[in-house]
Amino acid sequence: MIDNLKSTFENFNKNITTKNTISKIRQDNFDKFLSSGFPNKKLEDWKFSDFKKIISQNFKNLKINLKDKKKFSFDNHIKEFTHNKIFFLNGFYNKHSFKYEDDKKIIFSNLKNGPAYEPKGNNSLNLLNNAFFTDGLLLYVKKGYKCKKPLVVYNIFEGNNKNNFFNQKLIVNIEENSELNILVYTINLNSNPIFLNTSNFFLLEKNSLLKLFYLNELSKKDLNYNFTETKILENANFENFILSYSSSFFKNEINCDLKEKYSSGFINGAIFAKKNQHHEIKTKVNHFGETTKSYQKIKSIVDKNSKTIFQGKIYVDQKAQKTNGYQLSKAILLDKESEFDSKPELEIYADDVKCSHGSTSGNLDENSIFYLMSRGLSEKQAKNILIKGFLSDAVETITNMEIRDYFLKKIEKNVNEYK
Amino acid sequence: MLKINNLKAKIDNKLILNGLNLNIKSGEIHAIMGPNGSGKSTLANVLSGKKGYKISGSVLYEDKDLFKLDIEERAQKGLFLAFQYPLEIPGVNTSNFLKTSLNAIRKSNGKKQLDALEFLKVVKSKAAALKIDEKILNRQLNVGFSGGEKKKNEILQMSLHEPKMAILDETDSGLDIDALKIVADGVNTLRDKKRSFLIITHYQRLLDYIKPDFVHVLMKGKIAKTGCSELANELEKVGYENI
Numbered sequence A: 001m002i003d004n005l006k007s008t009f010e011n012f013n014k015n016i017t018t019k020n021t022i023s024k025i026r027q028d029n030f031d032k033f034l035s036s037g038f039p040n041k042k043l044e045d046w047k048f049s050d051f052k053k054i055i056s057q058n059f060k061n062l063k064i065n066l067k068d069k070k071k072f073s074f075d076n077h078i079k080e081f082t083h084n085k086i087f088f089l090n091g092f093y094n095k096h097s098f099k100y101e102d103d104k105k106i107i108f109s110n111l112k113n114g115p116a117y118e119p120k121g122n123n124s125l126n127l128l129n130n131a132f133f134t135d136g137l138l139l140y141v142k143k144g145y146k147c148k149k150p151l152v153v154y155n156i157f158e159g160n161n162k163n164n165f166f167n168q169k170l171i172v173n174i175e176e177n178s179e180l181n182i183l184v185y186t187i188n189l190n191s192n193p194i195f196l197n198t199s200n201f202f203l204l205e206k207n208s209l210l211k212l213f214y215l216n217e218l219s220k221k222d223l224n225y226n227f228t229e230t231k232i233l234e235n236a237n238f239e240n241f242i243l244s245y246s247s248s249f250f251k252n253e254i255n256c257d258l259k260e261k262y263s264s265g266f267i268n269g270a271i272f273a274k275k276n277q278h279h280e281i282k283t284k285v286n287h288f289g290e291t292t293k294s295y296q297k298i299k300s301i302v303d304k305n306s307k308t309i310f311q312g313k314i315y316v317d318q319k320a321q322k323t324n325g326y327q328l329s330k331a332i333l334l335d336k337e338s339e340f341d342s343k344p345e346l347e348i349y350a351d352d353v354k355c356s357h358g359s360t361s362g363n364l365d366e367n368s369i370f371y372l373m374s375r376g377l378s379e380k381q382a383k384n385i386l387i388k389g390f391l392s393d394a395v396e397t398i399t400n401m402e403i404r405d406y407f408l409k410k411i412e413k414n415v416n417e418y419k
Numbered sequence B: 001m002l003k004i005n006n007l008k009a010k011i012d013n014k015l016i017l018n019g020l021n022l023n024i025k026s027g028e029i030h031a032i033m034g035p036n037g038s039g040k041s042t043l044a045n046v047l048s049g050k051k052g053y054k055i056s057g058s059v060l061y062e063d064k065d066l067f068k069l070d071i072e073e074r075a076q077k078g079l080f081l082a083f084q085y086p087l088e089i090p091g092v093n094t095s096n097f098l099k100t101s102l103n104a105i106r107k108s109n110g111k112k113q114l115d116a117l118e119f120l121k122v123v124k125s126k127a128a129a130l131k132i133d134e135k136i137l138n139r140q141l142n143v144g145f146s147g148g149e150k151k152k153n154e155i156l157q158m159s160l161h162e163p164k165m166a167i168l169d170e171t172d173s174g175l176d177i178d179a180l181k182i183v184a185d186g187v188n189t190l191r192d193k194k195r196s197f198l199i200i201t202h203y204q205r206l207l208d209y210i211k212p213d214f215v216h217v218l219m220k221g222k223i224a225k226t227g228c229s230e231l232a233n234e235l236e237k238v239g240y241e242n243i
Helices: A002-016 A020-036 A051-058 A124-132 A366-373 A379-395 A401-417 B040-048 B071-076 B094-108 B116-129 B134-138 B147-161 B177-190 B230-238
Strands: A084-089 A092-097 A106-110 A135-141 A151-157 A165-174 A179-188 A195-204 A209-217 A223-232 A237-244 A249-258 A264-273 A278-287 A293-302 A307-316 A324-333 A339-348 A354-362 B002-011 B014-024 B029-033 B054-061 B079-082 B165-169 B196-201 B214-219 B222-227
Touching: A002 A020, A002 A124, A020 A124, A051 A223, A051 A249, A084 A135, A092 A106, A092 A135, A124 A165, A124 A195, A124 A223, A151 A165, A165 A179, A165 A209, A195 A209, A195 A237, A209 A223, A209 A401, A223 A237, A223 A264, A237 A249, A237 A278, A237 A401, A249 A264, A249 A293, A264 A278, A264 A307, A264 A379, A264 A401, A278 A293, A278 A324, A293 A307, A293 A339, A293 A379, A307 A324, A307 A354, A324 A339, A324 A379, A339 A354, A366 A379, A366 B071, A379 A401, A379 B094, B002 B040, B014 B040, B014 B222, B029 B230, B040 B054, B040 B071, B040 B079, B040 B165, B040 B196, B071 B079, B071 B094, B079 B147, B094 B116, B094 B134, B094 B147, B116 B134, B116 B147, B134 B147, B147 B165, B147 B177, B165 B177, B214 B230, B222 B230
Parallel strands: A084 A151, A135 A165, A151 A179, A165 A195, A179 A209, A195 A223, A209 A237, A223 A249, A237 A264, A249 A278, A264 A293, A278 A307, A293 A324, A307 A339, A324 A354, B029 B196, B029 B214, B079 B165, B165 B196
Antiparallel strands: A084 A092, A106 A135, B002 B014, B002 B054, B214 B222
16 A cells, blocks of 8 residues: 555645645655554554554555546535535535625635645654645634634535545634634545545634534545644633544544643543444643643443544643643443443643543443333333433533534434434 | 232342232222332332343233233333332433423324423423422433432323323332422322322321322232221331231
């Protein structure tokens, strides 16, 4: 696969950009990627997800398309709440509508013509993204502007093209005293499996607020690695929720730096993995500022030979006194073939802190099933109610009511349709 | 309504019910009293279909073999068990659950399912009649409910289901006098010629408010004595040992 990827990259880099400087940076990223290859289980961050094995089992070759198709019709907009929209189609910006906002206060462009991102760190999938990214979103919410409606980034894959490898970026800067809600909604209407490698960066300036939601409706053979890095400045508040139930492989890696005092980060998620799915949420919350707060609640249901993983680390710097950190992950396994791995970690260098973590796993409670059945519900109905209730408990943490209700509805549908 | 003949039940090879006979006719209220460990809750569990028991003997419910019915079928056919310890179900809205449950029963009986508005009207009037605070409807099912609230919620469900045969498993335990009256009202309101009750209790107190037709004393998995409602008063005075 790697040899093939080399020639794919050569072609890609020739065609994607005309600027030599950018081309050079992409090449540097690719070279650095090649020195380590796809991450495998020998790496601590990937010990429960051997991505090298997963990708080689799912794909023979990775192919990239550079013809951005302009025309497309997509009717499946979210109807449950009004929102601003940006569309990406097969990896490229397509169109947008910001009709609810002041267009002087919300500035965006796509990333099709650069810039390029120098290779940094050892995350080989990030390097791969830097080498191959086709497009993305660069967005600024200007100082003091509170967006009136959420922004839905529709990331759509469609058409029977033979491409299966997509790399995109989302770069968002919420300036001082500003607010934005974003839902990144990724949909594959294509029958060919895809590997989607996304890298997202958020800067939250003083007193700002970002609520970020991830929802994927990919097909059961798709793979998605979704990387998120957040820098949070004084008194800014970051809220993230991941609803993870589609695609064969879905790994969300979230690094959240609480850089200045009074900043806070909330990372919550619900995973419903069934029929050989492999879903992971990995978090790293760094408390660098004083009186910072973090909260994490991840709930998983695992069934039919699936695997879910939660790796969560809270790091408290010696300067970060009066830190408050909380982390909880709970899983219910519905059969013996399923697996849940949890690695909670605390690393604390300050003495005046309050940090806790907990992790549990178990089965659906037989007595609860009996209780519900004694009220006339079938076993299937009773189990579904318990599954929905278990996951809803995490969804209830969402403070945007429209999106909370929308996610509850998605879970309801997903659980009810599951056989 | 319910004919229990030589019922035996074992759990983990321990014999709990040991040849129990009981015949409950339509419109009758039977009370079962007995010391701890005499098999009262096991009887309730076995009748409502809880798994894990090894059972022999027979139970006829409306002249049909009860053991051929699944747990939910028993409920759908009008058998209701008010739990001694109602379970907390996190993430499940009480009102939604009550609606789902009522509609499951209505559906199986060929009745029209209620929509959200129709249901709300019904449940609110039932709650008001029983003096149950309707705020519990918006909370998660039994989660963080006090002991009394959980039991009231059971009685509310009983009054919604309007069962033919209701079993109350120590519903009065741990209740204050006001809550006790709500439980008794729940039973007395539903009491009619076609409906039967089996009330399992430790104390005579509840029977001051619900006059049973028969009182049975359950000891070592069998009915040791049967009497009219005065038997409860006698038990209160002399205790089980002297029966």
